[in-house]
Amino acid sequence: MYSLPIVAEAMLNGLLTGAVYALIALGLTLVYGVLHIINFAHGAFLTCAMFAVWLAHSILGLDPYLAILPLTLIFFAIGYAVQRFVIGPASHGDDGNILLITLGLSIIIENALLAGFHSDTRSLSTDYSFNVFEVGPLLISQARLFGFIGAVIVTGLLWLLLARTDTGKAIRAVAKEKLGARLVGINVSHVFAVTFGIGCATLAIAACLLMPTFYVNPRVGGAFVLVAFTIVVLGGMGSITGALIGGLFIGVVESLCGLFLGESLGQIGIFLIFILVLLFRPTGLFGARA
Amino acid sequence: MTLFSKSISRRGALKGGIAAAAAIAAPSVLRAAEPPPVKVGILQPVTGALAMDGEFGRAGAELAIADINAAGGIKSLGGAKIEMVFGDARSNPEAGVQEVERMQSEGVAAIVGGFASPICLATTQAAARYDLPYIVDVGVSDQIIQRGLKNTFRFAPGFGICTQAAIQNLVRINDAAGKPAKTIALVHEDGLFGSGLAKLMQTELPKHGFEIIETIAIPTPSRDLSNVALRLRSLNPDLIIPSTYYGETVLLARTMQQQRVRPKAVYAVVNGAASNMRFVKEFPEAAENIMDVNHWHDPRNPKNADLQKRVLDAGKQWNYNTPLNYSCVLLLADAIERAASADRAKLIESITASTFDKHLMPYGPTKFEGGQNQGAAPVSTQVQKATIRVVYPEAFSDAKPVFPVRG
Numbered sequence: 001m002y003s004l005p006i007v008a009e010a011m012l013n014g015l016l017t018g019a020v021y022a023l024i025a026l027g028l029t030l031v032y033g034v035l036h037i038i039n040f041a042h043g044a045f046l047t048c049a050m051f052a053v054w055l056a057h058s059i060l061g062l063d064p065y066l067a068i069l070p071l072t073l074i075f076f077a078i079g080y081a082v083q084r085f086v087i088g089p090a091s092h093g094d095d096g097n098i099l100l101i102t103l104g105l106s107i108i109i110e111n112a113l114l115a116g117f118h119s120d121t122r123s124l125s126t127d128y129s130f131n132v133f134e135v136g137p138l139l140i141s142q143a144r145l146f147g148f149i150g151a152v153i154v155t156g157l158l159w160l161l162l163a164r165t166d167t168g169k170a171i172r173a174v175a176k177e178k179l180g181a182r183l184v185g186i187n188v189s190h191v192f193a194v195t196f197g198i199g200c201a202t203l204a205i206a207a208c209l210l211m212p213t214f215y216v217n218p219r220v221g222g223a224f225v226l227v228a229f230t231i232v233v234l235g236g237m238g239s240i241t242g243a244l245i246g247g248l249f250i251g252v253v254e255s256l257c258g259l260f261l262g263e264s265l266g267q268i269g270i271f272l273i274f275i276l277v278l279l280f281r282p283t284g285l286f287g288a289r290a
Numbered sequence: 291m292t293l294f295s296k297s298i299s300r301r302g303a304l305k306g307g308i309a310a311a312a313a314i315a316a317p318s319v320l321r322a323a324e325p326p327p328v329k330v331g332i333l334q335p336v337t338g339a340l341a342m343d344g345e346f347g348r349a350g351a352e353l354a355i356a357d358i359n360a361a362g363g364i365k366s367l368g369g370a371k372i373e374m375v376f377g378d379a380r381s382n383p384e385a386g387v388q389e390v391e392r393m394q395s396e397g398v399a400a401i402v403g404g405f406a407s408p409i410c411l412a413t414t415q416a417a418a419r420y421d422l423p424y425i426v427d428v429g430v431s432d433q434i435i436q437r438g439l440k441n442t443f444r445f446a447p448g449f450g451i452c453t454q455a456a457i458q459n460l461v462r463i464n465d466a467a468g469k470p471a472k473t474i475a476l477v478h479e480d481g482l483f484g485s486g487l488a489k490l491m492q493t494e495l496p497k498h499g500f501e502i503i504e505t506i507a508i509p510t511p512s513r514d515l516s517n518v519a520l521r522l523r524s525l526n527p528d529l530i531i532p533s534t535y536y537g538e539t540v541l542l543a544r545t546m547q548q549q550r551v552r553p554k555a556v557y558a559v560v561n562g563a564a565s566n567m568r569f570v571k572e573f574p575e576a577a578e579n580i581m582d583v584n585h586w587h588d589p590r591n592p593k594n595a596d597l598q599k600r601v602l603d604a605g606k607q608w609n610y611n612t613p614l615n616y617s618c619v620l621l622l623a624d625a626i627e628r629a630a631s632a633d634r635a636k637l638i639e640s641i642t643a644s645t646f647d648k649h650l651m652p653y654g655p656t657k658f659e660g661g662q663n664q665g666a667a668p669v670s671t672q673v674q675k676a677t678i679r680v681v682y683p684e685a686f687s688d689a690k691p692v693f694p695v696r697g
Binding site for chain 1: 338340342345480506507509511515516517518520536541547548575
């Protein structure tokens with residue numbers, strides 16, 4: 001069996017990976033919570049954001065962490081525009097249509113990326129990509145620790161935004177009672193678009209935190225989005241804290257299952273949890289009980 | 291009332307007739323001066339997931355056809371030019387089969403290419419229905435040539451030959467260095483390719499005195515390989531043998547570097563990244579000294595340097611698929627030359643009897659047995675000072691192996 005430091009390091013690795021999972025799940029859960037749609041294009045947007053980080057680094061020489069601010073704004077704008085001018089008008093208010101539209105969008109985006117970047121896998125290297133913090137016997141990857149801190153900060157900021165600002169109140173109002181919100185003068189389609197924009201912006205941040213240690217190709221988003229869906233179900237559809245805790249939990253489960261059952265079977269843990277949650281607590285750990 | 295102001299005279303009609311006949315006959319006179327071209331199907335996946343490799347292959351085939359035509363075409367057919375009928379397999383077997391059907395309807399004499407094993411398996415079978423000769427370029431699955439299809443020939447080494455060579459080369463390199471490596475950890479992708487290879491390694495390597503201390507299967511795509519690096523660090527094997535695709539190899543190399551996993555050598559087999567210049571350019575530090583057993587061009591053949599220069603001048607990238615496909619087309623042209631015919635049955639006979647040696651690969655003369663070129667062999671390569679060098683066998687090497695990398 002494994003020694004304690006190895007198990008401890010595996011758990012730590014799980015937490016660090018889980019934080020990025022959580023960040024990816026954050027946008028998904030927010031869009032579900034407010035717009036009540038499951039965004040199938042979430043993975044494709046993540047891939048776009050990762051390519052954007054790679055382009056910013058390889059063409060402009062921009063450090064992935066410095067790219068966070070501009071890319072967050074750009075992806076907010078993209079998300080806003082996509083919801084306002086594509087998903088919203090094309091759905092005619094029918095949720096079934098929205099599912100198909102987001103699925104269609106993901107196919108279009110993936111193939112456009114394939115056409116533009118081919119199927120090559122690309123990655124970028126920064127000075128800190130290979131640096132580690134040594135804590136006793138543990139070697140902690142700097143970039144992944146920054147990813148963890150970033151994910152926690154973003155979750156906190158998003159929570160503050162929803163809890164304390166007028167925009168947040170409007171978002172929550174629309175999420176609870178669309179018609180009522182409209183009656184008190186809230187521009188529902190604007191709020192929908194803002195929410196979708198925030199969802200995309202969190203993906204841009206996730207991409208910036210991922211790229212120093214990960215790679216990108218036109219299909220890479222798919223590797224993360226299935227986990228993100230599981231986290232959304234586990235944490236409770238629409239719950240911000242649920243996404244963070246769910247993400248960290250899934251990360252640790254995957255890491256420990258990988259260590260003890262073999263890397264290929266690591267993902268079994270994720271789906272086992274998914275089924276158990278659906279069976280015993282369909283609203284998720286932090287979901288609305290109503 | 292008559293339609294013509296003058297009725298057509300008998301003599302006039304005769305004159306017109308002769309003129310018309312001459313006019314119709316003229317192209318055939320021209321055709322006789324220039325023999326009809328021989329159509330050759332080039333099949334590569336140039337869209338979809340395998341597009342990068344498909345383009346490498348296409349570049350090689352196009353350059354070969356251009357060179358053959360520039361040198362006067364097929365001389366035994368009166369200087370007939372080779373005309374390319376290109377098919378895009380769109381990275382899947384079904385599309386590949388569709389393209390074979392189209393090539394058949396366009397009357398190609400033979401097909402070259404395929405790249406991926408699943409595409410080659412399906413397309414060679416489709417071509418077999420028409421007795422259409424097919425030269426497989428890369429497709430390493432041994433099933434491709436084990437079905438007894440008379441039309442199918444593979445120029446490059448298959449999976450079995452590659453694995454055998456990998457083990458033989460490893461034993462020789464290790465022996466030459468005084469047997470520093472004893473323990474091995476295998477890291478393989480959990481699909482057909484990686485699992486099959488790991489199984490072979492597990493049975494074969496202990497026969498040569500190696501101890502396999504760990505076999506780690508990883509999924510494709512993998513999101514995180516920290517745990518794998520962690521286990522490797524705690525086991526501290528002398529050798530790590532990864533059989534993984536590009537993305538995972540990059541991730542593994544980076545994580546190993548970060549987690550300070552320092553084996554005596556990383557010895558990859560038919561690896562997705564270790565023989566790819568992109569990996570070497572993007573991660574010179576992580577890639578340095580990684581060894582691989584793979585398809586590679588013959589660095590001692592000056593024609594490769596010329597071809598490489600032309601490819602790079604055209605703004606394209608160079609990979610082993612380019613000289614490999616270039617060679618496959620030359621091999622086919624030689625077979626057409628010797629058969630003095632584009633007839634399929636004669637071509638199959640001619641390819642079967644081929645002893646072609648003017649190719650660009652580190653192989654001996656072509657010799658097909660059951661469709662497999664027995665002269666084909668992979669080479670051991672190593673990333674040295676940010677370029678890929680052939681280190682074994684000596685007959686083709688352009689560098690000495692650095693082994694063990696770390697004492």
